[in-house]
Structures are given as structure tokens and as C-alpha cells.
Amino acid sequence: MTEVTPKAAKTNQKAGRTASKEVRRLQLIEATIESISKFGISGTTMTTVTGFAGLSLGIVNFHFKNKENLFEETLRHLAKEHRAQWRKFANSERLSPAEKLRAIGDANFHPSICNRKKLAVWFGFYGEAGYRASYRKIMTEYDTERWDALNALCQMVIVQGEYAGLESDKIADTLEGLYDGFCLNILMYPGEFSREIAKERLHEYLATTFHSHFQLPNPKSCQG
Amino acid sequence: MTEVTPKAAKTNQKAGRTASKEVRRLQLIEATIESISKFGISGTTMTTVTGFAGLSLGIVNFHFKNKENLFEETLRHLAKEHRAQWRKFANSERLSPAEKLRAIGDANFHPSICNRKKLAVWFGFYGEAGYRASYRKIMTEYDTERWDALNALCQMVIVQGEYAGLESDKIADTLEGLYDGFCLNILMYPGEFSREIAKERLHEYLATTFHSHFQLPNPKSCQG
Amino acid sequence: MTEVTPKAAKTNQKAGRTASKEVRRLQLIEATIESISKFGISGTTMTTVTGFAGLSLGIVNFHFKNKENLFEETLRHLAKEHRAQWRKFANSERLSPAEKLRAIGDANFHPSICNRKKLAVWFGFYGEAGYRASYRKIMTEYDTERWDALNALCQMVIVQGEYAGLESDKIADTLEGLYDGFCLNILMYPGEFSREIAKERLHEYLATTFHSHFQLPNPKSCQG
Amino acid sequence: MTEVTPKAAKTNQKAGRTASKEVRRLQLIEATIESISKFGISGTTMTTVTGFAGLSLGIVNFHFKNKENLFEETLRHLAKEHRAQWRKFANSERLSPAEKLRAIGDANFHPSICNRKKLAVWFGFYGEAGYRASYRKIMTEYDTERWDALNALCQMVIVQGEYAGLESDKIADTLEGLYDGFCLNILMYPGEFSREIAKERLHEYLATTFHSHFQLPNPKSCQG
DNA sequence: AATGAATGAGACTTCATTCAT
DNA sequence: CATGAATGAAGTCTCATTCAT
Numbered sequence: 001m002t003e004v005t006p007k008a009a010k011t012n013q014k015a016g017r018t019a020s021k022e023v024r025r026l027q028l029i030e031a032t033i034e035s036i037s038k039f040g041i042s043g044t045t046m047t048t049v050t051g052f053a054g055l056s057l058g059i060v061n062f063h064f065k066n067k068e069n070l071f072e073e074t075l076r077h078l079a080k081e082h083r084a085q086w087r088k089f090a091n092s093e094r095l096s097p098a099e100k101l102r103a104i105g106d107a108n109f110h111p112s113i114c115n116r117k118k119l120a121v122w123f124g125f126y127g128e129a130g131y132r133a134s135y136r137k138i139m140t141e142y143d144t145e146r147w148d149a150l151n152a153l154c155q156m157v158i159v160q161g162e163y164a165g166l167e168s169d170k171i172a173d174t175l176e177g178l179y180d181g182f183c184l185n186i187l188m189y190p191g192e193f194s195r196e197i198a199k200e201r202l203h204e205y206l207a208t209t210f211h212s213h214f215q216l217p218n219p220k221s222c223q224g
Numbered sequence: 225m226t227e228v229t230p231k232a233a234k235t236n237q238k239a240g241r242t243a244s245k246e247v248r249r250l251q252l253i254e255a256t257i258e259s260i261s262k263f264g265i266s267g268t269t270m271t272t273v274t275g276f277a278g279l280s281l282g283i284v285n286f287h288f289k290n291k292e293n294l295f296e297e298t299l300r301h302l303a304k305e306h307r308a309q310w311r312k313f314a315n316s317e318r319l320s321p322a323e324k325l326r327a328i329g330d331a332n333f334h335p336s337i338c339n340r341k342k343l344a345v346w347f348g349f350y351g352e353a354g355y356r357a358s359y360r361k362i363m364t365e366y367d368t369e370r371w372d373a374l375n376a377l378c379q380m381v382i383v384q385g386e387y388a389g390l391e392s393d394k395i396a397d398t399l400e401g402l403y404d405g406f407c408l409n410i411l412m413y414p415g416e417f418s419r420e421i422a423k424e425r426l427h428e429y430l431a432t433t434f435h436s437h438f439q440l441p442n443p444k445s446c447q448g
Numbered sequence: 449m450t451e452v453t454p455k456a457a458k459t460n461q462k463a464g465r466t467a468s469k470e471v472r473r474l475q476l477i478e479a480t481i482e483s484i485s486k487f488g489i490s491g492t493t494m495t496t497v498t499g500f501a502g503l504s505l506g507i508v509n510f511h512f513k514n515k516e517n518l519f520e521e522t523l524r525h526l527a528k529e530h531r532a533q534w535r536k537f538a539n540s541e542r543l544s545p546a547e548k549l550r551a552i553g554d555a556n557f558h559p560s561i562c563n564r565k566k567l568a569v570w571f572g573f574y575g576e577a578g579y580r581a582s583y584r585k586i587m588t589e590y591d592t593e594r595w596d597a598l599n600a601l602c603q604m605v606i607v608q609g610e611y612a613g614l615e616s617d618k619i620a621d622t623l624e625g626l627y628d629g630f631c632l633n634i635l636m637y638p639g640e641f642s643r644e645i646a647k648e649r650l651h652e653y654l655a656t657t658f659h660s661h662f663q664l665p666n667p668k669s670c671q672g
Numbered sequence: 673m674t675e676v677t678p679k680a681a682k683t684n685q686k687a688g689r690t691a692s693k694e695v696r697r698l699q700l701i702e703a704t705i706e707s708i709s710k711f712g713i714s715g716t717t718m719t720t721v722t723g724f725a726g727l728s729l730g731i732v733n734f735h736f737k738n739k740e741n742l743f744e745e746t747l748r749h750l751a752k753e754h755r756a757q758w759r760k761f762a763n764s765e766r767l768s769p770a771e772k773l774r775a776i777g778d779a780n781f782h783p784s785i786c787n788r789k790k791l792a793v794w795f796g797f798y799g800e801a802g803y804r805a806s807y808r809k810i811m812t813e814y815d816t817e818r819w820d821a822l823n824a825l826c827q828m829v830i831v832q833g834e835y836a837g838l839e840s841d842k843i844a845d846t847l848e849g850l851y852d853g854f855c856l857n858i859l860m861y862p863g864e865f866s867r868e869i870a871k872e873r874l875h876e877y878l879a880t881t882f883h884s885h886f887q888l889p890n891p892k893s894c895q896g
Numbered sequence: 897a898a899t900g901a902a903t904g905a906g907a908c909t910t911c912a913t914t915c916a917t
Numbered sequence: 918c919a920t921g922a923a924t925g926a927a928g929t930c931t932c933a934t935t936c937a938t
Contacts (some may be wrong), residue, residue: 040355042266056903120354127351130344131264181405279921488803490714504899510845568802575799578792629853728924
């Protein structure tokens with residue numbers, strides 16, 4: 001329809017020759033996520049990444065120090081994105097502490113961050129993190145922040161209610177465990193476990209723990 | 225009986241020249257675990273494996289079809305070992321269903337299977353499992369069995385007690401999530417999370433859920 | 449006159465945007481010498497050269513046909529500079545032939561051309577010259593000229609004096625050999641061999657050969 | 673004539689599959705010399721080396737830590753070979769000190785070590801030595817030994833004769849300079865300078881310096 | 897004139913696998 | 918059964934050169 005001049009065609013062909021550095025970096029990070037989700041960390045090569053990005057092989061080493069650095073930046077990108085998701089609710093002024101706890105849980109399983117593609121990448125990195133300090137450092141940084149937020153919110157709920165024996169840090173531990181464990185199940189058993197189920201189970205856990213703050217639906221009717 | 229020539233003597237530092245096939249396989253599988261825990265999946269090569277095993281490079285291809293197959297067998301070995309651990313309690317005739325639930329949880333965090341070395345290997349495989357069906361198949365096989373056992377036990381406890389609204393499968397889901405999530409935390413935050421803490425949190429979850437079957441220690445005094 | 453935009457101002461840190469072609473070429477050649485002396489021929493890239501020159505990567509291909517051509521021009525620059533140095537004395541009208549021989553020798557070891565930086569570059573090119581005809585051609589051109597000058601001067605000295613058996617071309621050969629050999633020693637053993645020593649040895653050689661033209665200092669007192 | 677069985681043919685094709693490690697190393701070092709002499713240091717790649725050796729690409733990294741190490745070992749090989757050549761005469765019991773001086777000079781220009789192929793390699797390494805300490809170290813080690821030998825021999829000759837003003841270390845310096853300088857001329861001007869000329873010039877230098885120990889042929893008749 | 901992002905060939909290196917011994 | 922030298926495909930990274938701006 002619109003006439004594409006040869007020049008424009010050539011320019012657009014590969015996302016433009018002079019895309020800003022920041023744009024290119026993001027493009028390559030997204031291609032890396034794509035590749036890891038499809039081929040795993042060990043199956044992801046400079047060729048697969050640039051292939052997904054539609055760019056030439058040599059470009060990665062122009063925008064990132066090396067492959068290792070590309071992977072670290074990819075992990076950091078995911079971690080930031082994840083944090084942004086739950087922070088939206090943690091910082092909300094319209095929600096009570098209990099509502100925030102629920103919202104953060106739901107945020108962790110939001111399709112934009114909790115989908116097979118990204119989970120595969122996350123667990124790819126977890127798999128390497130066991131012996132790669134740089135990954136562990138990035139993860140710790142963001143995880144600690146989430147735990148602190150959960151702990152603070154649990155503390156507020158406990159103080160509000162009449163939960164004499166409860167200790168906020170223990171509940172934060174359990175919540176973290178459930179988040180990670182459910183994610184693994186979503187990744188591994190996509191046919192049998194889902195984001196929806198994960199959110200339900202989390203709600204149930206919160207309702208069991210903070211019984212006067214959370215209301216469960218009629219047990220007879222939920223989940224087929 | 226068989227005369228050991230000097231050459232053979234020198235060669236058989238670890239397992240004897242006439243080690244049965246099964247012994248060699250196990251030797252190589254254990255070396256693989258050792259290597260993955262130290263160098264990760266992507267850093268594990270035939271050379272590192274045979275190095276840990278004290279054997280020559282070429283031998284792996286004699287006992288396993290290829291590297292891929294060695295890894296699969298290693299995963300299967302871990303899965304079997306894991307299953308043996310919790311089955312000991314699931315099949316015990318001396319324990320009540322509730323006690324079994326508790327014992328299975330503890331078994332999952334037994335030092336013999338839940339240590340940094342083996343966890344690193346497990347999560348290495350989880351990382352690859354996202355896109356490698358053969359790994360997922362092995363894991364599913366064993367995980368399903370554990371879920372079934374948990375589900376059956378929860379059902380028995382529910383029937384025994386007066387837990388009107390509880391549904392065994394949901395609790396089994398949550399227990400599975402906690403097992404995996406806590407393992408990840410033990411691997412990632414060894415200084416802050418531990419097997420002991422994991423077992424405590426699990427006990428707390430069971431006590432909250434099945435309040436008339438589990439007794440928590442005095443809350444004011446627990447956890448250092 | 450020409451308005452300098454901020455961008456241009458920032459760009460022209462070193463030589464002004466309107467630097468003549470000749471100035472740019474020289475700037476790049478000097479940067480090439482700098483780079484080769486620091487990183488060697490094999491470690492010198494377009495990036496290191498333009499880095500030393502404070503210019504952008506793409507500029508070399510504007511002023512030189514390609515990298516090979518830049519190197520040739522660099523070698524030619526060095527050769528010209530070298531020739532200018534000894535020609536100053538060879539053409540002097542105030543010096544006798546014997547004095548010229550001595551002066552040319554000293555000129556070869558003048559700090560402006562015989563320093564570690566430039567020697568490293570010279571021998572870098574010698575190293576490549578073994579199989580690169582274009583370098584050999586440039587070197588030959590200038591070396592021949594020096595040999596001819598030496599030969600002519602030796603001839604004059606022989607004729608002047610009573611050096612019956614001496615043949616000028618043989619002495620020219622030996623002088624050339626000493627020049628090059630001493631340069632190599634200065635480069636390789638900077639702590640033990642120096643320009644001063646080289647000049648002394650040359651003087652000694654001349655004094656031994658042309659005994660009635662050159663006077664050695666008292667042998668007992670010379671050289672620390 | 674002799675029937676070559678398929679097996680033997682295949683075995684010999686690539687110098688035998690199980691040549692001892694030492695044989696392979698030497699084979700690769702010689703191929704490296706071949707390659708550097710033909711393509712220079714910067715033009716020598718793993719591919720050219722293994723090509724000359726008739727072996728597969730990957731083999732170098734099996735016998736040498738890396739390319740750098742292969743080059744160092746090649747240089748060391750040349751240095752050892754060179755030392756063996758002159759040592760034969762330096763240690764001879766049949767030669768007088770003066771004869772040894774002459775023989776060592778001749779040895780330096782023996783065709784087995786002083787040919788265009790090896791000279792190209794030597795000067796290739798000299799070119800890199802300016803900024804590569806590992807090369808300089810190897811060269812220094814062997815050069816020092818030769819200088820010491822020359823110095824000692826000159827000292828003996830001086831003591832024997834009536835060379836009042838001469839100092840052995842200065843003559844050793846000059847001899848070293850001539851060796852290196854003449855080699856460079858042989859490499860650079862093969863048509864005009866030769867091993868024979870180099871030996872003559874050296875002899876002349878010795879005769880001029882130690883006039884009562886060395887006899888020159890009738891000057892009118894030598895060299896066309 | 898000058899810039900520097902982009903390309904892609906080719907370098908070094910690793911490593912699963914093979915196979916003569 | 919076992920060894921380990923050898924192969925060669927494939928990976929990472931470098932870098933001369935190009936070209937839109």
C-alpha cells in the first residue's frame with residue numbers, strides 16, 4: 001500500500017542501522033530470553049541470540065562485554081521487571097496490608113512475568129546460580145527486597161489482628177517458598193498446575209494463617 | 225585369584241579392573257554429580273566427569289550411549305535415591321498418616337539428599353528441564369508418585385479429623401510447592417535458610433492446616 | 449570565520465575539524481607508531497590507532513586505502529625520518545669524509561630516531577618484512593642509499609690515507625651490520641646496552657680500521 | 673613395490689595415530705617454523721600450522737596450552753638449536769681460543785640455522801619481543817650465554833697476545849652486533865648479502881682486532 | 897570530512913566422540 | 918575392558934571494513 005522506497009526498506013530490514021544503544025541492548029536481551037526459553041542456557045549461543053534479534057553475529061560483543069555479561073544483564077532485566085510488578089501493589093495507597101499481601105502474591109503469578117517462557121529462563125539461571133556467584137548476587141539483591149516487604153506487611157497484619165503466636169518472618173519464609181515452588185510446578189507440569197491454581201493455593205494459605213483477614217470462597221464450589 | 229599385573233594395578237586405583245559394569249556406571253554417575261555440583265551442567269564435560277572418577281576419558285562412551293544419556297541416568301539416580309528416602313516413611317507400619325506426612329517432609333530435607341551438592345545438581349537439571357523433555361519425563365514420573373502419596377495421606381488425615389472444608393489435593397499441591405521452594409532457598413541462601421528452618425516451616429504449615437493432629441512447640445521459645 | 453557548532457567543538461579535540469589531509473595523515477601515522485611500539489604489529493588495530501590519535505574509528509579508511517597501506521606509509525615515514533637524520537651530516541660541507549663517517553654513525557643512534565619506541569616499530573616491520581615484499585621494498589630503497597653513502601665515504605678515506613688492503617664496500621657492509629645489530633641490542637637489552645655504548649663501539653671499530661683518522665680516548669679510562 | 677595395506681596406508685597418512693607426544697610436539701614446532709617463515713607471525717594461524725603438519729586443527733591445543741605457548745616453545749626450540757650449534761665449537765678440545773672465536777662465528781652462519789626460513793622466524797620473534805616479555809626472557813637466557821662465552825674467549829686471546837688496549841667485553845659486544853646485523857642483512861638482501869660474505873666480514877673484523885692471531889687472505893684476490 | 901554502529905569472515909579454543917592399541 | 922591421542926564441528930570473540938547519518 002504505502003510505497004516502500006528501497007532505502008527505507010533496507011533501513012527497516014534490521015530494525016534500523018542506527019537504533020540507539022539502549023534500544024539495541026533491550027532488543028538483544030529480549031532475544032536472549034527468547035533463546036534461553038527455547039534452547040536453554042546451554043543451548044543458547046551468540047548465533048541463536050542474534051538470530052532471534054535479526055541482527056548479525058558480531059553485534060553482541062559491541063553492546064555487551066561478552067556472553068557472560070549479556071546473560072547477567074538479561075537476568076537483571078528479568079529481576080527488575082519482576083520487582084516492578086509486585087512493587088506496584090506494595091506501594092499502593094489504596095490497599096490495606098492484607099490486601100497488599102494478596103496482591104503481591106497475585107502479581108508474582110501475573111502472566112506478564114509468570115509464563116512458561118520466562119519461567120524457563122528463571123530456572124535456567126537458578127540452575128547456573130548454584131556455582132556462579134554473579135547470578136546469585138543479582139538474585140539475592142532483588143529477593144531480599146521482596147522478603148523485607150513481605151515481612152513488613154505480615155508484621156502489620158499480625159499487629160492489626162489477634163494472631164498471638166504468629167511471627168512475621170516465618171510467614172515471609174513460607175510465602176517465598178510457595179512463590180518459588182509454585183513457579184517450578186507451573187513450569188514443570190503445565191497441564192496440571194497453573195497460575196490460577198497457584199493463586200488459589202496462596203489465598204488458601206493466607207486465609208488459613210490470617211483467618212480474620214482473608215475469606216475463602218465456598219469450598220464445595222471451587223476448582224473442578 | 226586373577227593375577228594383577230603391574231599395569232593393571234596402576235590402572236585400577238579406584239575400582240579394580242574387573243569392576244562390574246554396574247559398579248562403573250555408579251562410579252561415573254557419582255562423578256557426574258560431583259562435577260555438576262562444582263562446575264554446573266554447562267561446565268561439566270567428559271573430562272571433568274572422568275577426572276572425578278579417576279578414569280580415562282574414553283570410558284564414558286563405553287558405559288553410556290553418550291553424554292546426554294549419562295546425564296539422564298544421573299538424574300534418574302538422584303530421583304530414585306530421593307524416592308527411597310521418603311518411601312521409607314510412607315510405607316512404615318509404625319506411623320500414623322499424620323506422622324507419615326511429617327516424616328516425609330523431614331525426609332525431603334534429610335542431609336543425605338538435601339545438601340548443597342545435590343541441590344545444585346537438581347536445580348541444574350530443573351534449569352534444563354524447561355526445554356528438555358527427557359528430563360521432564362523422569363522428574364514427572366517420580367514427582368507424581370510423591371504427590372499421590374501425599375494426597376492419600378492428607379485424605380486419611382482429613383477423614384480422621386474434623387477438617388470439613390479441606391481438600392487433600394490442594395494441600396498436596398501446597399506441600400509440593402513448599403518442598404521445592406524451600407530447597408531453592410536452601411541452595412540460594414545457605415547462610416540464611418537451612419534444612420532445619422525448612423522443616424520447622426513445614427511443621428508449622430501442617431499444624432496450621434491440621435490443627436488437631438500437630439502440636440507446635442511454645443511459639444515464644446522456638447527458633448534461635 | 450566558520451562557525452564552530454558545539455558538536456564540532458567537541459569533536460575536534462586534537463586537530464581541528466578542518467585539519468588538512470596531510471596533518472590527519474601524520475597524526476594517524478604517529479598514532480600507529482605509538483600503537484605498534486606499545487602493542488606490537490599484531491596487537492595494533494584500527495581501534496588502537498584511532499584511539500591514540502583521538503579520532504573516530506572510521507577515519508583511517510578515509511585517509512589510507514586500508515590498514516596495510518597505513519602500515520606501509522608508517523614505515524616510509526620512519527625511513528624518511530631516519531634518512532633525514534644521517535643525511536644532515538653526509539651532506540655537510542664542514543665535515544671531512546672521516547668526520548662524516550663518524551657523524552653518520554652517531555646520527556643512527558640519535559635519541560630522536562633510536563629510542564625504544566621507534567626501535568620496537570622498526571623491528572616489528574623487520575619481522576614482517578621477511579615475507580612481505582612491500583615492506584622490504586621500502587626498506588631496501590632507503591638502506592641502499594645509506595650503503596652507497598657509506599661506501600663512497602670509506603672510499604674517500606681509503607684514498608686519503610695509506611690503507612692499502614682495505615676495500616670500501618666491505619667496510620660499508622660491516623658498518624651496516626653494526627648499525628642494525630647494535631639497534632637490536634638496544635631494543636632487547638636496554639639495561640645492558642645503550643646508544644652511548646653503541647656509539648663507542650662504532651668509534652672503536654672505525655679507529656681500528658682507519659687508525660690514522662680516528663683517535664681513541666685513553667683506553668684505561670673509558671667506559672664506566 | 674611394497675604393498676601398502678589399507679590399514680598401514682591409513683595409519684601413515686597422518687604420521688601415525690599414536691606418535692609419541694614428543695614426536696607430535698616436534699612435528700608441530702617444525703610446522704610452526706614453516707608457517708611463520710612463509711606467512712609471518714601475524715599470518716600464522718592454528719590452521720596454517722596444522723596444515724603444514726598434516727594434522728587436524730584441534731590437535732595443537734592438545735599438545736600445547738595455547739597458541740602463545742606453541743610460539744614460545746618454537747622460539748625455545750630455535751634457541752636451543754642455535755646454542756647447540758656454536759657450543760659444539762666452544763667446547764671443542766682441539767681448538768685454540770682464537771680458533772674457537774672464528775668457529776663460533778662460522779657456526780652462527782651455518783646453513784642449518786642461518787637460512788632464510790629460520791631467519792624470518794627469528795626476526796618475526798624479535799619483532800614481537802619488543803612488547804612480549806616471555807619472548808625476551810627466552811632470548812636473553814640464550815644470548816647471555818653466548819656473550820659470556822665470547823667474552824671469555826676474547827679475554828684468553830687478549831692475554832695470550834700483546835693486545836694492550838683491548839677489552840674483551842667490548843669486542844664481545846661488537847661480535848654480537850655483527851652476528852645479528854649480518855643476519856638481518858642476509859634476510860633482507862638475499863641477493864646482495866650472504867652467509868659467506870658474513871663470515872668473511874667477521875674474519876676481517878677478527879683479523880683487524882687480533883692481528884697476530886688471524887691471517888687474512890691476499891686482499892687483492894678475495895671476493896669478486 | 898567525520899562518526900561509530902553494524903557486518904561477517906576468520907581467528908582461537910573447547911569438547912563429544914571415535915578408534916588404534 | 919580400558920586408554921588417551923586424534924578429529925572436527927561448533928562456540929566465542931576480534932576486527933577490518935562499510936556506510937547511513
